[in-house]
Every structure is written in C-alpha cells, then in structure tokens.
Amino acid sequence: xxxxxxxxxxxxxxxxxxxxxxxxxxxxxxxxxxxxxxxxxxxxxxxxxxxxxxxxxxxxxxxxxxxxxxxxxxxxxxxxxxxxxxxxxxxxxxxxxxxxxxxxxxxxxxxxxxxxxxxxxxxxxxxxxxxxxxxxxxxxxxxxxxxxxxxxxxxxxxxxxxxxxxxxxxxxxxxxxxxxxxxxxxxxxxxxxxxxxxxxxxxxxxxxxxxxxxxxxxxxxxxxxxxxxxxxxxxxxxxxxxxxxxxxxxxxxxxxxxxxxxxxxxxxxxxxxxxxxxxxxxxxxxxxxxxxxxxxxxxxxxxxxxxxxxxxxxxxxxxxxxxxxxxxxxxxxxxxxxxxxxxxxxxxxxxxxxxxxxxxxxxxxxxxxxxxxxxxxxxxxxxxxxxxxxxxxxxxxxxxxxxxxxxxxxxxxxxxxxxxxxxxxxxxxxxxxxxxxxxxxxxxxxxxxxxxxxxxxxxxxxxxxxxxxxxxxxxxxxxxxxxxxxxxxxxxxxxxxxxxxxxxxxxxxxxxxxxxxxxxxxxxxxxxxxxxxxxxxxxxxxxxxxxx
Amino acid sequence: xxxxxxxxxxxxxxxxxxxxxxxxxxxxxxxxxxxxxxxxxxxxxxxxxxxxxxxxxxxxxxxxxxxxxxxxxxxxxxxxxxxxxxxxxxxxxxxxxxxxxxxxxxxxxxxxxxxxxxxxxxxxxxxxxxxxxxxxxxxxxxxxxxxxxxxxxxxxxxxxxxx
Numbered sequence: 251x252x253x254x255x256x257x258x259x260x261x262x263x264x265x266x267x268x269x270x271x272x273x274x275x276x277x278x279x280x281x282x283x284x285x286x287x288x289x290x291x292x293x294x295x296x297x298x299x300x301x302x303x304x305x306x307x308x309x310x311x312x313x314x315x316x317x318x319x320x321x322x323x324x325x326x327x328x329x330x331x332x333x334x335x336x337x338x339x340x341x342x343x344x345x346x347x348x349x350x351x352x353x354x355x356x357x358x359x360x361x362x363x364x365x366x367x368x369x370x371x372x373x374x375x376x377x378x379x380x381x382x383x384x385x386x387x388x389x390x391x392x393x394x395x396x397x398x399x400x401x402x403x404x405x406x407x408x409x410x411x412x413x414x415x416x417x418x419x420x421x422x423x424x425x426x427x428x429x430x431x432x433x434x435x436x437x438x439x440x441x442x443x444x445x446x447x448x449x450x451x452x453x454x455x456x457x458x459x460x461x462x463x464x465x466x467x468x469x470x471x472x473x474x475x476x477x478x479x480x481x482x483x484x485x486x487x488x489x490x491x492x493x494x495x496x497x498x499x500x501x502x503x504x505x506x507x508x509x510x511x512x513x514x515x516x517x518x519x520x521x522x523x524x525x526x527x528x529x530x531x532x533x534x535x536x537x538x539x540x541x542x543x544x545x546x547x548x549x550x551x552x553x554x555x556x557x558x559x560x561x562x563x564x565x566x567x568x569x570x571x572x573x574x575x576x577x578x579x580x581x582x583x584x585x586x587x588x589x590x591x592x593x594x595x596x597x598x599x600x601x602x603x604x605x606x607x608x609x610x611x612x613x614x615x616x617x618x619x620x621x622x623x624x625x626x627x628x629x630x631x632x633x634x635x636x637x638x639x640x641x642x643x644x645x646x647x648x649x650x651x652x653x654x655x656x657x658x659x660x661x662x663x664x665x666x667x668x669x670x671x672x673x674x675x676x677x678x679x680x681x682x683x684x685x686x687x688x689x690x691x692x693x694x695x696x697x698x699x700x701x702x703x704x705x706x707x708x709x710x711x712x713x714x715x716x717x718x719x720x721x722x723x724x725x726x727x728x729x730x731x732x733x734x735x736x737x738x739x740x741x742x743x744x745x746x747x748x749x750x751x752x753x754x755x756x757x758x759x760x761x762x763x764x765x766x767x768x769x770x771x772x773x774x775x776x777x778x779x780x781x782x783x784x785x786x787x788x789x790x791x792x793x794x795x796x797x798x
Numbered sequence: 799x800x801x802x803x804x805x806x807x808x809x810x811x812x813x814x815x816x817x818x819x820x821x822x823x824x825x826x827x828x829x830x831x832x833x834x835x836x837x838x839x840x841x842x843x844x845x846x847x848x849x850x851x852x853x854x855x856x857x858x859x860x861x862x863x864x865x866x867x868x869x870x871x872x873x874x875x876x877x878x879x880x881x882x883x884x885x886x887x888x889x890x891x892x893x894x895x896x897x898x899x900x901x902x903x904x905x906x907x908x909x910x911x912x913x914x915x916x917x918x919x920x921x922x923x924x925x926x927x928x929x930x931x932x933x934x935x936x937x938x939x940x941x942x943x944x945x946x947x948x949x950x951x952x953x954x955x956x957x958x959x960x961x
Contacts, residue, residue: 281923284936318925454920455882492828492865493921531828534865534919550823551855552862609924611883617925653882685882699885703919709862 251512251519253398256389263390270308272349274298275325275378276336279314279464280496281457281619282321286337290322293338297345307349313465315378316369318457318618320360325378332360362616364634370597370623372605373581377465382500385507388468394513396584397475401521404587409480410436413583415591417603422448422539422576423651423680424756425602425669431573434563435481438571445478445486446567446574448544452491452536453652454703456683458607459577461619463490463497466581467504471527473580475518476587478525481573485526487548488577489538492531501529536653536707539681540755541574543709554709555755576681578607598624602668606679610636612686613643622667629663632686643688647772651680653700654760656767657693676767678760692787693772694779697764698726704761715758718749722765730790734780742769805833813848820851823859827866836867864919872907872914874952876945877931881920889928893917895942896949912953 267273276291291311298304315323320334324344331354333344340358347353371377380387388394400409414429435443447470451459463470474486490498505527508514516524530548537543538553545566547553566572582604586594595603602624608631611617615637622631632638632648639645647657650667656677658665665671669679687696705723710716722745725738746762746769753759769776778784785791812829816822826845831837837860846853860866878884878893893904896915900908907914923929926938930945932952937945 281925284923285926285938318923321926451922452919453882454880454885455924456920457922457924460922493918531825532865533824533828533863535863536919547824548821550819550821550859552859611924611927612886617883649882683882685886687886690888691886696886699882703880 253395253402253519256394256398259386259389260392263386267308267390271306272303273308273310273327275310275312275315275327277313277315277321277323277325277378278311279318279461280494281314281318281461282323283496285321287322289338290324290336290341293341294324294345297342298349300342301345301350303345303349307345310381311383312380313377313382314374314461314619316374316619317360317365317616319616320618323360323378326354329354333358334360362637365616365618365620365637368622368626368630368635369620370605371621372585372597373462373469373578373607374465374619374621375585376469377461380466382465382467383503385468385504385511388466392588393468393584394472396587397472397479397513398519399587400476400479401519401523406436406480406482409476409587412591413480413586416586416594417591417598417601418579418582418586418594419602419669420576421578421582421606421682423678423682425679428575428579431563431575432477432481434561435483435571435573438564440564440569440571441482442485442570443481443483444567444570444572445474445481445483446544446548446572447474447486447488447580448539448541448574448576449488449490449494449497450532450539450544450547451494451681452532452539452707453681453683455611455685456609456652456681458609458619458682460491460494460497462577462581462607463494464500467501468508469581469584470501470577471504471508471514473575473577473583474527475513475525476583477573477575477580479523481571483573484524485528487528487530487567489530489532489544489548492533498529498531505529535709536703537709537755537757540757543755544574545572552709554711555757557754578682599666599668601670606667606682608682608684610684610686612649612684613639613688613690614686615640624668625666627663628658628665628667628684631667631684632663636686639686639688643690645686646689646691647687647693647696649683649685649687649696649764651678651760651763652683653703654678654757654763655680655683656763657687657696657771658767659771662771676763676770678763680760690787692785692789693768693775694726694729694785695787695789697768698723698730700764701726701761704757708757708761712752712754712758714749714752715754715761718745718753719758719761721745722749722762729776729779730785732783732791734783736780738780739769739776808833809844818849820849823849823851823856824863827856827860831866836870838868838870871916873912874933874949875914875916875931876949877916877918877921878904879919879921879923879927879929879931880917881922881924881927881929883924883927884920884929887928889930889940892928892930892940892942892945895946899946900949913949
C-alpha cells in the first residue's frame with residue numbers, strides 16, 4: 251500500500267460518510283457496555299429502519315465520549331447532541347423526534363456544557379467519533395498519514411528531532427522527555443531493538459488508557475510504528491491488563507486490519523522498514539507497570555523490578571535496547587509528526603506541553619474521562635468540568651495520581667496541573683487519576699486504604715518497600731482501632747521518608763505519598779483519631795466493631 | 799473424560815500458537831485458567847512440562863499474579879471492585895453485607911460451594927461506582943439491597959441475560 255492508496259481509502263470513506271445527513275454514535279466502551287450499550291446500538295439500527303430513515307442516518311458503534319456517568323451515551327451529529335442514560339425503550343422516540351421531525355429531545359440531553367468546553371482533545375481526538383473496529387474510519391480522519399510522512403520524507407533522526415522539539419514528556423507518570431528517550435535507544439548499537447507499549451493501567455480508579463485502546467486503537471499502532479521507525483525497532487509488544495477484555499479484542503482486531511493492509515509487515519508500505527506487534531497479557535500486578543518490571547513480565551517472568559542502570563534503552567527485553575512508552579504518549583506521536591513539534595508545543599505550559607487525560611471520579615457530579623491542556627487548574631477540573639461535589643456534600647480533598655498520589659486540600663485547588671507543580675506539593679501525575687473526596691470520607695482511613703493497596707502490591711524484592719509499608723500498615727491499624735499514640739505520627743513520618751528514599755522502584759518511592767500528604771494537610775484528623783479517639787467522618791472505630 | 803480431552807486440545811492449540819515459548823507463559827496461564835476455571839497443581843506441572851521449564855518457575859509466576867486462581871471457585875462468583883472510586887463510594891458496606899448474609903469471607907467460598915466472594919482492584923467502570931460484579935453482570939451504582947437481591951436471584955437459578 252502506498253500513500254496514494256491511503257488517500258483513496260480516505261476519500262472513499264468520506265464520500266460514504268457524507269452520503270448520510272445524520273450520524274448516530276453509540277458509545278460501546280467498557281463504561282457503557284455493562285449498562286446495555288450494545289442493546290441500545292441494536293435498537294437504533296432497528297429504529298432507523300422501522301422509521302424509514304436508514305438512508306440518511308448512519309448508526310455507528312464508537313468508543314468513549316467521556317461522560318461515563320451518563321451511560322450509555324449517544325451522540326447525534328451534526329450538532330453533537332449528547333443523549334445520556336439511553337435505554338432501548340427511549341430509542342424510538344429519539345429517532346422519531348430528532349431525525350424524522352428534526353427536534354432534539356431536550357430533557358434527555360446531557361446538561362453540563364462546561365464538561366466539554368474546557369477540554370482540549372488531542373489524544374482522544376477520535377474517541378467517540380470513529381468506529382474503532384474499522385480501520386477506514388481512522389484513515390478517513392487522517393490516520394496513518396503520519397507514518398507515511400515519516401517513511402516518505404523524514405529520516406529517523408528527523409522524527410526524533412520533531413518529537414524533541416514538541417516537548418512531549420512520558421504520559422506514564424514519570425514525565426521523562428520522550429525525544430531524549432528515543433535518542434538514547436536510537437544511539438544504542440546493540441540489535442535487535444524492541445518497543446514496549448505500556449497499557450498496564452494497574453491504578454485503581456484509572457481508565458484512560460483502556461478507553462483510548464477501545465476508542466482509537468489505530469492511533470496507538472500508528473504511534474508505535476513511528477516510534478519503531480525512529481529508534482530502529484523491529485518488534486513491538488503491547489502489554490495490557492487481562493482485566494480489559496474489550497480493549498484486548500479491539501486491539502487484536504486493529505492489529506489484524508493493520509497486517510492485512512501491510513502496515514504491520516516485513517515491508518511496511520512497501521519500504522524496507524519492518525515492524526510487527528504482539529500482545530502480552532498482564533495478570534493483575536500493579537508493579538508490572540514499572541518499566542523494568544514490565545520487561546520481566548513480557549519475558550514471562552514474575553513482574554519484579556531490577557536496579558537501573560543499565561537502563562532499558564541499553565539493556566531491556568532479553569538484554570537488548572528497548573523503548574518503553576505509555577500508550578497515551580504513543581497516541582500523541584502521529585499528530586506531532588503531522589503538525590510539527592512547534593505546533594504541539596503551543597498547547598500546555600512551556601515546560602509541560604500538550605494535554606493530559608484524566609479519569610475523573612469519586613464524589614463528583616459529572617465523573618468521566620477528560621483531556622485538558624497541561625496547566626489547567628485543579629479547580630477548573632473538579633468544579634467546572636466535573637460539576638463539583640453533589641449537593642449537601644462538602645468538598646474535602648482531591649487525590650491526584652492514583653494510589654501513590656497525594657491528597658490535596660481545598661487551598662491547593664488553584665494549582666496548575668503539570669508534572670512539576672504536582673511533585674512540589676507531594677502528589678504525582680501518575681497515570682492520571684483524579685478522585686474527589688467529600689466530607690463523608692475519613693482522610694486517615696483513606697491513607698490506610700492506599701497503604702493496604704501498596705502493601706498488597708509490593709513485589710517484596712526490596713526491604714524498604716516490603717517491610718516499611720507493612721510497618722506503616724500496622725500503625726494505621728492501631729490508629730483506626732483506637733490504639734493510636736502520638737509517637738505514631740513520628741513513626742509514620744520517618745518510615746515514609748525511608749521508604750520514599752530507599753526503595754528500588756517507583757512503587758515504593760511513591761507509595762508513602764498519601765500518608766505524607768494526609769499528614770501534611772489533614773493533621774487535625776490524625777490528632778482527633780489519636781487523642782480524642784473519634785473519627786469525624788464516622789468511619790474508623792465503627793467499622794472495626796462491626797467486623798468483630 | 800471427553801470434555802477433559804477437549805480442554806487439553808484447546809490448551810495444546812494455545813501452546814502451539816505461542817510456539818511453546820517460555821516468554822508466553824502469562825498468555826498460556828491466562829488461557830489455561832479461561833479453559834479450566836482455575837490453575838491446579840497438575841495443570842501447572844503440565845504447562846511446565848510443555849514449555850520445558852522448571853515447575854518452580856511456573857508456580858512462582860502463577861502465585862505472583864493476583865488474577866490467577868489456585869483453588870476451584872464456587873458456582874457463582876461475586877466480585878467487589880476495590881478501586882479508589884468504589885472505595886470512596888463505600889463499596890465496603892456492600893461487601894460486608896454480602897459476607898454477613900451468606901457467611902462467606904472474601905477470597906473464599908460458601909460451605910456448599912455455591913458462592914465465591916472475591917475482591918478485584920479495579921474494573922475501570924469508575925464513573926458508575928460502586929460496582930459489584932455478579933457472575934458476568936456488572937452492577938453499577940450498586941446498593942446493598944440491589945446486590946443482595948441479585949445474588950438471591952442468581953442462586954435461585956435465574957439466568958442473567960447477556961448485554
């Protein structure tokens with residue numbers, strides 16, 4: 251296949267789409283499927299036939315729109331009318347009023363306009379718009395023209411230069427400059443070279459990567475192709491959690507389509523560049539997202555990290571140079587190649603360019619999947635996009651960065667979201683989880699919950715993480731049981747510091763974050779538990795009695 | 799017996815697909831669990847033999863990852879989501895209610911083997927938290943009442959319609 255063939259496919263597909271006056275996009279992502287999305291899809295297909303509008307109205311299965319609390323979500327184009335909580339029995343009315351009569355059903359529409367207004371969708375550019383099971387849909391949106399451009403007009407060094415100038419940093423959480431990482435792998439002399447796409451989204455409460463894979467799998471594959479071309483890798487692995495069956499299916503289908511079009515082959519688009527991708531399933535280990543642990547897991551071993559150096563860029567899979575990137579990073583690549591690094595760098599802040607996807611959940615009115623420019627404030631995310639906490643509840647804290655993130659209080663809501671600002675206040679970007687906590691929750695119990703998680707998920711290889719976290723857990727058990735002593739606070743503080751400084755990998759180094767931040771910002775709650783033996787939110791002592 | 803043979807054939811097919819590569823151990827164990835429901839000792843020995851790697855390595859990997867079940871689960875499986883969003887939305891209350899009602903502890907099964915109760919870290923339907931999975935059905939925005947009622951129905955043999 252050549253560039254001209256790709257253009258032909260795109261034109262053909264666009265002609266096909268233009269023949270329809272309306273397009274009904276039914277979100278069939280993991281958030282909507284359990285609530286009957288496929289039934290709704292079928293109901294729409296039947297209703298347009300029944301009402302005789304199937305010639306002017308295309309019903310499409312798409313990925314996530316983002317408003318996951320209002321599922322199943324349905325978008326009718328033109329005009330992007332978003333219908334929420336659609337059930338099969340509402341479908342006929344929607345088709346009759348909206349399509350046949352041209353009158354949108356107002357009381358079924360999604361209410362929060364700010365949810366979309368403050369977002370900027372680069373990574374999720376196609377999410378909810380294209381059918382992820384059709385490669386033509388992706389090509390029609392300009393897909394795969396990035397790899398064509400690379401192969402036809404750019405040298406690998408040129409691609410790396412473009413990525414470097416975009417300022418893109420790794421979206422897996424650590425924020426390492428992507429262009430620099432590519433340069434390291436490209437300059438490494440050993441071969442073969444490998445590429446690992448990290449889709450091991452182990453953080454509880456985070457679903458951005460899964461949603462991306464379900465909504466726009468080809469964007470990940472194209473990003474992998476470009477990355478492989480730039481660094482000289484011939485083989486790629488996508489490491490994905492086995493808990494994501496729909497994302498796995500979608501990716502498998504996309505890979506088969508890409509193979510059929512010789513986009514993944516021994517001679518990609520009839521050039522000497524060869525690249526192939528294989529899926530690797532995880533099996534429920536949070537630590538497997540760590541970059542050396544993921545390598546062990548791809549090799550079929552226990553996902554245990556190892557000390558660095560040597561860095562994976564020099565010695566990764568089977569001792570060969572390996573580029574590891576999060577799938578969100580990879581999905582950014584095609585648009586950077588197409589529009590140029592300086593175009594990309596215009597979004598976000600000077601030090602943190604581009605956007606970031608966040609899974610916005612917890613006690614909030616409009617949870618869902620969002621994408622905002624770097625530098626957006628937490629207040630905008632929680633109160634404008636997320637619509638704030640439900641009535642008669644009071645905002646208490648926001649947890650940024652997953653189970654090893656930080657709990658930030660209201661006074662820090664003006665904080666711009668970027669890697670450096672978050673680190674400064676004790677949180678992390680992590681994989682992009684934002685959980686809103688209201689006054690129903692106890693901060694001590696919350697810190698204990700995350701510690702329990704990290705104790706369970708610690709691989710046990712290094713002592714600070716294995717024994718240190720267990721010690722913290724003991725102290726928390728005591729405090730929430732009513733046996734807390736004031737010196738416990740010193741133990742928590744010291745142990746947290748040791749674990750952070752002495753652990754081998756990112757899991758241990760960040761695991762104490764919830765403890766450190768809750769002690770820093772919500773110390774009064776600790777004191778109430780320890781001195782007064784009361785839990786202001788009524789969680790701790792009560793819970794224990796019940797269990798006994 | 800014939801059913802068992804079929805299962806073995808399916809496993810054999812997976813092994814072949816992965817060219818008996820040691821590096822595909824996780825895929826093979828995932829598939830084996832899908833076929834057999836859980837991974838018992840004989841099955842792990844079988845996999846070790848087929849891949850020509852030490853059984854200790856296979857046992858090590860199987861016990862490391864939390865998704866692999868080493869014991870036979872009950873007829874019906876209730877899984878509580880322990881994701882952060884579900885935690886904040888008090889999934890714990892629902893889990894305790896199920897534990898009390900059916901005298902079952904999480905990670906275990908009822909004495910009659912009808913019901914197993916598990917926790918999973920996150921199913922990713924966080925916007926609909928709290929989530930409880932009853933067999934293959936996800937119950938979003940779950941409450942004690944809804945979940946207990948659904949379990950009662952499932953145990954009473956009412957089939958769940960697939961979505």
